[in-house]
Amino acid sequence: MRSPKLVYGTRGKPPAERLGIAVIYLILAIGVGIMLFPFLWMVATSFKLPQDVYNLRLIPKTFTFDNYVSIFQKAPFGHWIKNTLILSLIATASVVVFDTAAGYVLAKFSFAGKSLIFLLIISTLMVPTEMLIIPWYLIANDLGWSDTYWGVLFPGIISAFGIFLMRQFMDSIPSDLLDAARIDGLNEWRILLHIAIPLVKPAIVTLTILSFIGNWNQFIWPLIVLQTEAKFTLPVGIVYFSSELKDTSNWILIMAGTTISIAPLIILFPVFQKQIIRGIALSGMK
Incomplete structure (x- = not known):
């Protein structure tokens, strides 16, 4: 047949x-x-x-x-790119480490109030970022973090979306597999590092890329907390640079600066698009 x-x-x-x-x-x-x-x-x-x-x-x-040569001569674009890259890498590493650990705990540990804690974390996703700027600024000002890199970093060291994503993936790991590792004498950190993390690599790659893109493009909060030109991130620097230009023909320089700012993301997405799509699709299925 x-x-x-x-x-x-x-x-x-x-x-x-x-x-x-x-x-x-x-x-x-x-x-x-x-x-x-x-x-x-x-x-x-x-x-x-x-x-x-x-x-x-x-x-x-x-x-x-x-135009590309000119913008580096007229403004410290190289320094702004370095600032943005360093801050994005630090914030991304922090999110991946803390969110992975938190997702593992919420998925594979049983303790009083676990569901309530997870619900509170998820509820923060419904709060607009604009409503959090004033509390963030008051905290940064009281702690002396205004116009500092730590002031830029502290609101994003942990991500509620990342905790949700990692919790969903960690929940799919068979608990019997983890129990067998505990019987063999592995502590929780070794179980997380050697068993859980290798099984959720798509989620980690997705979280890493989305976190890096979000931190690279972050604008509102760095604009508020930073005042020194040398400490600006690239999005803030481009806005500052555009405000200093008087000739309308210099819009060409702004276009060149903006193109530079998105170039890493254009390179990053095609390289990791399969992992991004797979991670988002699997998280939605779960």
């Missing part, structure tokens, strides 16, 4: 159904084009000459890299 053939795409479908699929793809393509045009125009503008700043052509008449 011959096995049935698999039908891909629109092959073998009725004409009306093929037409409907084509219309859907066309609508999606238009939506993608509308979404990508401002981004592509920003990147293209960063390579234009000043007189072409308001030209909506995606391909500049004349390519120039002078």
Whole structure:
């Protein structure tokens, strides 16, 4: 008996159904084009000459890299990039370590009030960040953390979303496997490091990438807590740099600075997109 053939795409479908699929793809393509045009125009503008700043052509008449050289000469972009990279790496490492440990405890330990604690952690996700800025600022000011890197870091050393994500994945690990390790004499730290963490690598990779992207793009809180130009992060530095420009043609320099700020994320996502999608999909299934 011959096995049935698999039908891909629109092959073998009725004409009306093929037409409907084509219309859907066309609508999606238009939506993608509308979404990508401002981004592509920003990147293209960063390579234009000043007189072409308001030209909506995606391909500049004349390519120039002078804009990228100029922004490093007019502002300490290199220092801002270093600040952002260091703060993002520290905050990401903190989130991964603390959230992984917290997720393991909430998933595999039984103690009074565990469900209530988890509920309170999840409820913080419904609080807008803007409502937390004033309490954060008062805490930073009272502790002398204003205009310091620690003042930038302390609100993000633990993530409620990360705890939720890791708890969901840790909950899928068979408890019998962990009990067998305890019988063999492993303490909880070794169980976490050698058994639990290797089984939840997709979640850890996802949390790492999302945390890094969030910290790299963080703007509102660093803008409020930092006052010294040398301590600015890249998003804050770009806004400060744009406020200092008087000539409208210098929008080209702003486009170049913004393109630099998103370049690491453009590189990061394609490399790890499979892990990101897999981690988010599995967390949703759980």
